[in-house]
Amino acid sequence: MIIAEQKPVKEIIELTKEHKKLLVVGCGSCVTICFAGGERETRTLASALSLAAGREKRKLKIETDMALRQCEWEFIDGLAEKVDAVDAVVSTACGVGVQLMAERFAPKLVLPGLNTSFMGLPVEQGVWVENCGGCGHCVLAYTGGICPIARCAKSMLNGPCGGSQDGKCEVAADIDCAWHEIYVRLKSQDRLELITELKPAKDWSSSRDGGQRKIVRDDLKIPRPE
């Protein structure tokens, strides 16, 4: 899922302090689960903004609402009336949600409340790690189910590099070396020969280098009336 974290409250105060009427809109899926922008966090953020305004003797009317997923047109349509009534919206969705809100309700100002961080998972309650780079061409079949794109600092396809020491990455002592992990996993699967096969240079055009990516499924499209 998409992992995000709330922007420092100070930054959100800065972003919003010119506005007298705010709507904070949370999102009920990924960012709820990672404690960044669900109902609980949204209401807490609104309270903090309200407190800050009170301290600075600013007038602020603040409301909160939720969308099941801010990345779907239909789920945000119902917010229109509330959005109309405010000066600006703080979206505590991932960047996808913020953008859709901004587009749907343009020219209303929609501000991000979160920093969208990565695609990952909680390794324990309160700790999330990135596990997928979204490169558009999955190599997990050859790497024992461990992603070298996301988990290797250099996104190497033929690792490890010389900086791997005692299973750790040279970038930081608490980062596992992805290629060390791949080695151990392939060995346990008795498929270690895969690590010796040289992978050719990756075609990054399916990743971020090819401009905004798009997937089209003609079979699923519903023709719109002219």
Next chain:
Amino acid sequence: MTNISHNKLPTDWPVPPCQAACPVNTDARRYVALIAQERYKEALDVIMATNPLPSVIGRICAHPCESACRRAQVDEPIAICHLKRFVADKLGYSDGEIKVESVEKTTGKSIGIIGAGPSGLTAASDLARRGHAVTIYEKHPLPGGMLRYGILDYRLPPDVLDSDINNILALGIELKTGIEIGSTISFKQVATDHDAIIIAVGLSVGRSIPLPGVDLDGVHSCVPILEAVNEGRQIDLGSDIIVIGGGNVAVDTARSLRRFGERTVKMVCLEAKDEMPAHDWEIADAIAEGVEIHCSWGPDSIVGEHGRVKGLEFKEATCVFDNDGRFNPQFNESNRHILTADTVVMAVGQGSDLSFLKGSGVRLTERGLLDFDRATMQTSEPTVFATGEVVTGPGAAISAMAGGHRAAAAVEAHLTGEAPVFQEELTPVESLPSWMASQIWETPRRWMPRIPEEERLQDFSEVELGYTELDALRESQRCLSCTAGATVDDAKCAGCLTCVRVCPYGVPEIQGDKAYMDPSTCQSCGFCASECPADAISVKLTGEHLLELQTGIDALEAGWSPSSGPATVGFVCQFGHAWGADAAFDAVSKLPEHVRVVRVLCPARLAPLDILRAFEDGAERVFLTVCGKDYCHYKSGNGLAERRLAYVRTLLDGVGIGGDKLVSYQITQETSLARIIEEQL
């Protein structure tokens, strides 16, 4: 919330065992929780919603609620009965300090109730509250029935009984005492005077066993003796007394006779000790007070000399009940035994005197009992209803009261022509599984202080002295709050597993893709609810606590600019402190003007938002009391609370208030909140 609808609570939510076991379905869980929060007035309201005799029942109830209490699977049941008494005493209800207002008679209907015992009084209370004119006819000089004439003062002081009854009568009920229906006034006349009649005459006639020698001088029935004792009349009894019977009335008779100077009092009963119908605790008290109990003996004949009792011959009872559980005593005729006595008191059951119904049209059965239909509570005459022991046989006072409610509902239905609304049969939650029972802190039950055994026989002073406030608070905190736990709004639940991970007891599970907490095991701590990122969980019990939180916060919103110091709100752990019993609190007499305290079930139940709200509403400083690492009622709430506080401090730093304005104090159960306030704030 847009796009998301809310689920409703399931309708088949199980009820706590105490409530299901209570004949009047008193919501004991709720009033015990309210006591734990020192919300005594609300607790009394909950009690009185089903029980118009709280001070009485708080003393003499057979408390089936406690027998059903699931805390017994951990250590000992909650002292629910003692807690009821505590509330009634604490608020002065049992001293007549609380006055009940009369209810206007709006229906133009009049109901006559024969008998001012627990059943008749309960029916009278219900009907008066519905706006009917109610008259009670009582043959004794004072109301109360067996509560007054069957239960001795050392268990139920008469002024306590008077207080409860006066508050029932204060609803506007007319009480006519000394009225013997059938002689003072005819039943027909009473029937003519009212739109409906309820017969609630109880079992006020003592039964006897037709033994040889039963006509000798010195043979008595227990009923007139108990009446005489209760009325303070002198009774002429010998000094070597045998009470025949093994029920509660027999025990009461024996215990009261022990209070009349130096007398030997022996009880003899057919049943083996563990079969005796009297309550275990009553038997233990009787033995402690010097009553000798001879079990498994059946009386054979009363031995006399010069027309007076000299002793009683017994034969061994080999069994009392047959395989079907029916009373069918068998004896070993060859094992006999004579006990000396100059007095024999029969306490072998009671019956009703229904002779007043002769010629009334109200039919009796061949066995002389009322022809009665429990479905409608009616006798053979549609306007004549019946309730209590006269139709059920002997039972607990609270069961008689349940009958009173039922009779009132039946009369109401009869008068309005609508279907009767009887109390529902409740299904209790299943028993506590051992894997859960083993996770709960063992905390011994608080026993009520009592007069020392050696002092009890001197007079009829009440033996049980009542709880101190500390006793009551600590005892109420033992309640497991069965089935007041978490419910999930499926529409909001994101299936994030947080509840599964945060629950200290391992209760939540994911069913399908939504969280589910089994109400039979959830301990109602509410940690899942305060941690849930989707705000999808609500907890019945902590919902009530949060109400207090809301009330406290509403009070802040009303405007607050104290002069004695920075406005300070304290969220204090209910289990850490016993606020009302804090002796040091007396020393500082009152909270300083700048400090407001809100009790919370456990500080881990507070979400970050709850703390921020206090600041939003004018607090300049917030403190929490958090139990130390050695004790948390809910196992891990202390650690959870501390971690959450650290997070809220970062928010406060960001906002500019400063995290240092949020302070926590580590406490133990002995820590005085008053001292914290005095020394730190």
